[in-house]
Amino acid sequence: MSSATVRPARSAPGAVVSTAPAVTDFGPTDFTYLHTDTDSRHGHWAMALEFEPGDPALTLDAVRARVRERVSLFDLFRIGVREGRELEPEIVLHDDVDVDRHVTEDRFTDRGDLYRRIAALLEQPLPRPDPFWSVTLLTSSETGDQVILLKVHHSLSDGIAGAAFAGLLADVKDGDFSEFERFATSPRFRTGPIDPDLLHSSRVAFEKQWMDGEAGRDWPALTESGKREIALYRASTRTLRRAAKAHDASVHEFLLGAIAKTLSVAAPNGEGPQSESIRVTLPVTLDQSFRHTGNAVAISLLNLLGSESDLNRHIDRARAELAIVESSRMELALVANDQEPAPPWAEMREIVAASMDRMSPDIHIGINPGFTRVRSALGRKIAALTPLSPLVGYSFSVTCLILGGTTTFGIVTDPAALPGYAARFIEAFDAVIAEATPAQ
CATH class of the missing domain: 3.30.559.10 (Chloramphenicol acetyltransferase-like domain)
Structure with missing residues (x-):
């Protein structure tokens, strides 16, 4: 090659980008x-x-x-x-x-x-x-x-x-x-300048959210094993909309609530102590036009209930947390700065690692809209497209793609922290969705 x-x-430092x-x-x-x-x-x-x-x-x-x-x-x-x-x-x-x-x-x-x-x-x-x-x-x-x-x-x-x-x-x-x-030749995303007052309020909101979710956490942490377990799940988008409507929720609120209920009723500790609170990283796009190459995603924090069997209570919590995210713009708190020369590479790597350790998320939930109209590859019809995210500081990730009539969920876990949990989560999640969906 x-x-x-x-x-x-x-x-180079001082160069014009x-x-x-x-x-x-x-x-x-x-x-x-x-x-x-x-x-x-x-x-x-x-x-x-x-x-x-x-x-x-x-x-x-x-x-x-x-x-x-x-x-x-x-x-x-x-x-x-x-x-x-x-x-x-x-x-x-x-x-x-x-x-x-x-x-x-x-x-x-x-x-x-x-x-x-x-x-x-x-x-x-x-x-x-x-x-x-x-x-x-x-x-x-x-x-x-x-x-x-x-x-x-x-x-x-x-x-x-x-x-x-x-x-x-x-x-x-x-x-x-x-x-x-559109996604291959457009400019690589840059954050651009952020109003100092907005940045300050974002950081204050982020710290408050971090503190509010600190008590009662007992979720197994990501290990250095490097091992992974996965599971793939799909559901009818129409079914999910019906279930959300039955609970007076948006699809986004319903999915967060259903995931949280699943984590509660199928807790990784089984019959042992459960997390009362689960700290979640939620990706938020910084490019509302969806026309970038590279990365345009920042992270907000959600605090979901970890020991609650009532789906409506989970949905209420999810709705309240999403309102905080939307009003506070806390995702700006950790946006990588492209307005000033960065520290030396090795030093910046240490800063990022320390930042992730400080944030100490439990799990990751991504809920993403799909854009492609393509439904076949090499002459074969595609039944499902399922995303799988890396484990960056957390031991459990569920990434959702809402694409036309099918919504998919990719589960990735660290089996050293959560042995067998990917399959157990999917089984319980399917039951939560079925119970929440009204009969036709």
Whole structure:
């Protein structure tokens, strides 16, 4: 593989940063996911594409051929990172991509084996300085069912801008790639200046939220094991809307309440002591136009009930917490600063690690709208697209994608902290949704 080093990832102190930076010009928010990346906490997200059964099986050669056709479409697909942990990163734009190395295959037997194999893939880092993504075709040796797992390092793209990577595989009409180009060639996101008074009030609100959720926490912490367990779940979007309406809630409020109830009735400690309060990181987009490359996500804190069986009480808490998030703009408290020269790389890495330790979240919940109109890849109809988030400081993550008639939930856990909990959560979550949905 030949490559061309574009530039150091950061501008020199005092340099003027372009207002319309190229996709190779990483910003402070992108660096966050390099600062937090460790041997046991890899900073990539993933998307599982599940196909409808019955169509002719995809072959590895066919998947590689499609990727080979598409990989030169956008520079975004050819970006890798050299170093970026203890040493300052530099961005590498590859002239050629070894598709055979980036697109591989595996086989599984039943659903549980599929989950184990996906988890094993999540445990493996994306090699540097190769392009920061990979594709794996997984095929059932018993039923012929197929799933494609796409992994992308979070420093390259958040989940919204990550829609560009669907362009590696998705079917398009008349060669029209405009749906993906929007997320592949637009300026890499920059926060821009923040009003000092707003920033101050945001930090005050963040600290108050942190203190309000500190008492009664007993959620198992993320370990250094590096192991992962996953589960995939899907539900009818219409069913979720009916359930939310029956509880006088928005879909967002209902999903937060249903997740919180599930964590309460299927507590990881079983019959032992439960967390009375669960501290949640909730991603909030800073780009309301949804037209960026890179990362435009900041974090707010929610404090959910951890020992409560009444769904309506959970929904009430979720509604109150969302109101605090919306009114306080607390997500600005931890936004990476791109208005001043950053400290030396190693020092900034220590600052980010200390900040995460100080925040000490219990779990992560992401509820995301889907934008793509594409419903097939390589001639196969897609049954579900399910996101899987990295574990960055927390031992449990559930990431939701509301896309047309199907809403999916990707569960990722640290089994050293929560043995067997991904499967147990899904079983209990399904029961909570069923109980909350009125009969037709």
